[in-house]
Amino acid sequence: MQVPLLVGSALQIPNVVSVMKNISKSTGIAPDVFGVVRRQLLEPAGLSFKYLDRALSALMSRRLDYGDLYFQCTQYETWTLEDSIVKDGTHSIDQGVGVRAISGEKTGFAYSDQLDEVALMDAVVAGRAIVKASGKGKGKVKVPRLAPGGKLYSSLNPLVNLEDSQKVALLTSVDKEIRALDQRIIQVIASLSSTHEVIFVLGSDGTQGADVRPLFRLSVSVIMEQGGRREQGFGGGGGRGDFSAFVSDGVGTRIGQEAVRQASVNLEAVPAPAGNMPVVLGSGWPGILLHEAIGHGLEGDFNRKGTSAFSGRIGDRVATDQCTVVDNGTLEGRRGSLNIDDEGTPTRCNTLIENGVLRGYLHDKLNARLMNTVSTGNGRRESFAYPPMPRMTNTYMLPGKFDPQEIIASVDKGLYAPNFGGGQVDITSGKFVFSASEAYLIEGGKITRPVKGAMLIGSGPEVLQQVSMVGCNFDLDPGVGVCGKDGQSVPVGVGQPTIKVDSLTVGGTATD
Amino acid sequence: MKIAVMSSSLQDTASHAVELARSLGADQAEVSVSYNEGLSVTVRLGELESVERQRDRGLGVTVYTDGRKGSASTSDFSSKAVQEVVAKAASISRFTSRDKFAGLAEADLMAATPSDLDLYHPWDLDVEAAEALALRSENAARGLDARIKNSEGATVSTEGGFRMYANSHGFCNGYATTSHSISCSVVADNNDSLERDYWYTVSRFPDGLDTPEQVGERAAERTLGRLGARQLTTQVMPVLFPADLARGLFGHLIAAIRGSAQYQRASFLLNARGEQLFPEFVDIEEDPLIPRGLASAAFDTEGVGTNRRMLVERGILKGYVLSSYSARRLGEPTTANAGGVHNLVVGPTINEINDLITDAGKVFVVRELLGQGVNIVTGDYSRGAAGFWMKDGEIQYPVNEVTIAGNLRELFQGIQAIGADIDFRGTVRCGSVLVEGLTVAGQ
Numbered sequence: 001m002q003v004p005l006l007v008g009s010a011l012q013i014p015n016v017v018s019v020m021k022n023i024s025k026s027t028g029i030a031p032d033v034f035g036v037v038r039r040q041l042l043e044p045a046g047l048s049f050k051y052l053d054r055a056l057s058a059l060m061s062r063r064l065d066y067g068d069l070y071f072q073c074t075q076y077e078t079w080t081l082e083d084s085i086v087k088d089g090t091h092s093i094d095q096g097v098g099v100r101a102i103s104g105e106k107t108g109f110a111y112s113d114q115l116d117e118v119a120l121m122d123a124v125v126a127g128r129a130i131v132k133a134s135g136k137g138k139g140k141v142k143v144p145r146l147a148p149g150g151k152l153y154s155s156l157n158p159l160v161n162l163e164d165s166q167k168v169a170l171l172t173s174v175d176k177e178i179r180a181l182d183q184r185i186i187q188v189i190a191s192l193s194s195t196h197e198v199i200f201v202l203g204s205d206g207t208q209g210a211d212v213r214p215l216f217r218l219s220v221s222v223i224m225e226q227g228g229r230r231e232q233g234f235g236g237g238g239g240r241g242d243f244s245a246f247v248s249d250g251v252g253t254r255i256g257q258e259a260v261r262q263a264s265v266n267l268e269a270v271p272a273p274a275g276n277m278p279v280v281l282g283s284g285w286p287g288i289l290l291h292e293a294i295g296h297g298l299e300g301d302f303n304r305k306g307t308s309a310f311s312g313r314i315g316d317r318v319a320t321d322q323c324t325v326v327d328n329g330t331l332e333g334r335r336g337s338l339n340i341d342d343e344g345t346p347t348r349c350n351t352l353i354e355n356g357v358l359r360g361y362l363h364d365k366l367n368a369r370l371m372n373t374v375s376t377g378n379g380r381r382e383s384f385a386y387p388p389m390p391r392m393t394n395t396y397m398l399p400g401k402f403d404p405q406e407i408i409a410s411v412d413k414g415l416y417a418p419n420f421g422g423g424q425v426d427i428t429s430g431k432f433v434f435s436a437s438e439a440y441l442i443e444g445g446k447i448t449r450p451v452k453g454a455m456l457i458g459s460g461p462e463v464l465q466q467v468s469m470v471g472c473n474f475d476l477d478p479g480v481g482v483c484g485k486d487g488q489s490v491p492v493g494v495g496q497p498t499i500k501v502d503s504l505t506v507g508g509t510a511t512d
Numbered sequence: 513m514k515i516a517v518m519s520s521s522l523q524d525t526a527s528h529a530v531e532l533a534r535s536l537g538a539d540q541a542e543v544s545v546s547y548n549e550g551l552s553v554t555v556r557l558g559e560l561e562s563v564e565r566q567r568d569r570g571l572g573v574t575v576y577t578d579g580r581k582g583s584a585s586t587s588d589f590s591s592k593a594v595q596e597v598v599a600k601a602a603s604i605s606r607f608t609s610r611d612k613f614a615g616l617a618e619a620d621l622m623a624a625t626p627s628d629l630d631l632y633h634p635w636d637l638d639v640e641a642a643e644a645l646a647l648r649s650e651n652a653a654r655g656l657d658a659r660i661k662n663s664e665g666a667t668v669s670t671e672g673g674f675r676m677y678a679n680s681h682g683f684c685n686g687y688a689t690t691s692h693s694i695s696c697s698v699v700a701d702n703n704d705s706l707e708r709d710y711w712y713t714v715s716r717f718p719d720g721l722d723t724p725e726q727v728g729e730r731a732a733e734r735t736l737g738r739l740g741a742r743q744l745t746t747q748v749m750p751v752l753f754p755a756d757l758a759r760g761l762f763g764h765l766i767a768a769i770r771g772s773a774q775y776q777r778a779s780f781l782l783n784a785r786g787e788q789l790f791p792e793f794v795d796i797e798e799d800p801l802i803p804r805g806l807a808s809a810a811f812d813t814e815g816v817g818t819n820r821r822m823l824v825e826r827g828i829l830k831g832y833v834l835s836s837y838s839a840r841r842l843g844e845p846t847t848a849n850a851g852g853v854h855n856l857v858v859g860p861t862i863n864e865i866n867d868l869i870t871d872a873g874k875v876f877v878v879r880e881l882l883g884q885g886v887n888i889v890t891g892d893y894s895r896g897a898a899g900f901w902m903k904d905g906e907i908q909y910p911v912n913e914v915t916i917a918g919n920l921r922e923l924f925q926g927i928q929a930i931g932a933d934i935d936f937r938g939t940v941r942c943g944s945v946l947v948e949g950l951t952v953a954g955q
Contacts (some may be wrong), residue, residue: 079607082776083611085608086609087581087609087611087614088581088582088608089581089607090582090583090584090585090604091583091584091600092584092585092586093585093587093593093597094586095587105556105559106559106561107562107563108562108563109562109563109564109565110565111565111566111567112567113568113569113587126565127565129563129639130560130563164603164607165607168607186777187776187777187778189776223777223778223889225777229890230777230782231889231890232778232887232889232890272894274746274917275746276954305556305664306662307662307664307708309706385566387562387564421885422884423883424882424883425882426708426882426898428699428707428708429705429706429707429708429741429898429912431882431896431898431912431913432882432896433883433885433895433896433915435884435885435894452890453887453892454885454894454915455882455883455894455895455917457882457896457914457915459913505743505913505914505953506915506953507894507951508894508917508953509917509919511951
């Protein structure tokens with residue numbers, strides 16, 4: 001299995017993080033999510049809570065270990081600017097129910113994009129067919145317990161919280177302001193996308209979870225031309241909230257400026273070096289290292305099956321003692337955060353590596369049960385049309401003791417990489433890549449020339465053992481990451497301090 | 513699936529939505545409606561692991577009012593939902609800007625009588641039969657060698673669907689397609705290295721699939737071939753892309769000659785039509801009309817009739833990949849590529865690629881590419897890789913944790929030969945490609 005982390009962008013703008021925190025503080029009231037579920041999801045489909053109980057009992061009439069129903073309604077909208085005009089706007093509504101039946105290691109899964117009693121019962125019958133008719137179950141479902149209401153993000157709908165005319169004006173002003181910055185800009189493409197998602201999950205273990213999830217993102221791509229050479233730069237930012245701050249505090253413009261800065265750096269870049277060398281990774285988005293090298297390999301499904309390079313290694317030293325890595329779904333307003341996961345389990349902060357020692361895996365209910373443990377709140381799915389899997393939320397390394405300048409000064413000859421595009425990992429061999437989109441040579445302890453983007457490749461179980469210095473700074477990414485696994489995409493976050501990896505392979509073209 | 517019933521009902525839904533949009537004041541409107549259903553069965557370590565049933569519907573509307581565009585989509589086909597989605601598209605078009613290039617493809621380009629490309633061959637497959645095929649595949653893989661100690665499973669899947677496109681020129685047409693596949697992924701363990709690889713077969717008709725055993729054995733062979741891999745030392749050397757990965761190289765070509773990349777100036781092949789991009793022996797034909805082809809279509813997603821054409825002839829780029837929008841932007845006719853490129857047939861230049869590998873001396877044979885690492889604006893190419901190091905035609909040892917890097921312009925020029933071992937499993941139909949002079953970075 002190849003697990004890419006695809007991103008539309010790569011940058012770090014520290015003030016995006018602080019703005020995000022302010023939004024959620026001002027609106028961080030636990031909304032009446034069950035009321036929203038009833039009004040927006042169930043009542044329009046003619047579904048009562050009572051009927052859902054009947055459907056769940058019908059599912060559990062087979063001899064199953066677990067079953068759940070997942071209802072979802074997602075509204076998605078995007079506006080796109082190109083050639084200095086907003087050319088396109090799209091809006092979509094997708095709703096349905098996914099039905100899952102689990103017996104031992106077997107999963108039956110069916111879904112319907114029609115929401116009514118007949119379609120629900122059809123999906124129940126299709127889903128439970130994984131278990132042959134013989135072994136009759138008790139049809140019993142545990143007494144429901146409501147998952148606690150969420151507080152990590154507001155229930156404001158980012159699609160309607162700003163007027164369409166304001167969204168168009170935001171894109172147009174970003175374009176206008178950044179084009180004024182530099183004569184070399186030949187193209188600006190900017191888009192605003194927002195999602196409003198209402199979910200409701202009923203599990204046979206008594207779980208009843210509801211959540212209302214806003215998500216928004218601004219992406220800016222700039223192409224600049226100088227002396228016949230063209231280069232691209234990206235900027236982006238977002239999270240679980242809405243665009244208000246992007247309008248009022250000028251965050252949108254700063255995202256555009258970042259794209260211009262990156263493109264102009266790349267216009268000066270010389271070929272990147274090729275071969276093994278020390279690499280200093282900047283803070284924030286370069287935390288994609290942790291997502292690829294460590295995070296995927298610790299997901300419960302691969303470890304339950306014994307197909308991960310980290311299988312059976314809990315308690316082993318897999319990193320230097322400066323490294324502590326967590327996966328934390330409980331950060332306010334962050335792109336990877338969730339009040340509850342898609343199985344209704346509240347998210348939490350899970351320690352993956354503590355002072356260099358491997359502490360834990362990331363679990364959903366299925367893999368937790370088969371490994372005799374409990375879900376860590378990492379059961380996620382792209383939508384009702386896909387079954388849940390163990391997935392990351394926000395994955396980051398905690399800060400250490402070194403001044404970032406001191407880290408760079410310690411390298412005689414190497415690479416400094418503050419910005420990245422995507423990455424990918426081969427879970428089984430542990431080999432992973434991540435692609436630098438902005439990088440510089442370090443020569444004699446100083447950052448000298450920018451070099452072209454290059455792929456970095458390493459081995460997950462070994463790379464953190466090469467981390468000799470961890471910075472005292474820290475950033476999370478600006479909120480643009482998308483993680484793909486088994487054809488399912490989910491929003492995620494990453495972060496880290498500046499770190500030094502003593503040896504990584506850099507995929508440039510310059511061989512001295 | 514009762515495809516005849518489905519076809520007429522989707523046709524009604526689509527043309528009704530177009531009329532609705534016109535009645536709301538749209539100058540032009542287009543609607544695409546699709547329906548898909550499928551079954552996917554996975555076994556792992558000899559046991560049934562998952563049964564997934566899939567059924568998706570979608571209706572998308574685009575309206576153009578005074579040169580302003582708005583789009584909306586839904587999965588709900590009720591008349592209330594269709595009314596809402598059309599109204600939403602119309603509402604969006606009040607906020608977008610006037611764009612003189614926006615609109616439907618020209619009426620006289622609509623496919624008159626689209627030919628039947630024989631793309632619909634349903635597979636009457638129940639869960640038990642699918643499970644049995646998947647087991648045959650996984651058993652073949654696990655039985656091949658004692659070092660195959662674990663499995664990610666084998667999957668058999670089948671899906672079928674119908675797609676209908678209607679617009680305010682009066683065009684309303686659609687066609688049904690099917691796609692079936694068998695895949696297998698296993699893990700080998702020789703105590704000091706753990707490796708995984710996979711193989712798959714895909715076809716529009718069940719008889720076009722390789723046997724489950726062929727898929728399983730190939731997956732196991734590929735996995736075993738990775739055991740004991742190590743890094744190469746950093747050097748510039750010839751690289752062989754096997755057919756399944758060589759497809760990607762031509763995919764990068766397409767990304768750079770797409771109309772949008774051209775008018776956005778976001779391409780390393782800007783205005784490259786007429787240039788000698790490849791050696792003289794390279795020919796690439798776009799053939800949308802191959803019966804049963806995976807990327808065949810008699811008309812594109814704007815209703816424009818498709819035709820065969822040479823995209824690259826004697827190494828020279830002959831044209832771009834355009835929709836009506838990008839064509840108008842560039843001031844030329846559309847190439848019927850709204851929705852993407854159709855089957856690309858890359859002509860082989862040598863019967864036996866192995867002869868060439870022997871002649872080349874040392875060659876890095878890629879088996880897997882990791883990460884994106886392709887910059888279409890500059891052509892810079894840098895990707896993670898695993899494979900083999902070969903010398904004088906003999907495998908020396910498996911390689912991993914290396915990168916290969918270069919620039920796509922030079923890579924295209926540096927193609928030495930294209931094999932006849934054609935992979936038919938995707939849009940690009942090509943054989944192995946030998947390229948000289950890429951930087952392999954390792955120790």
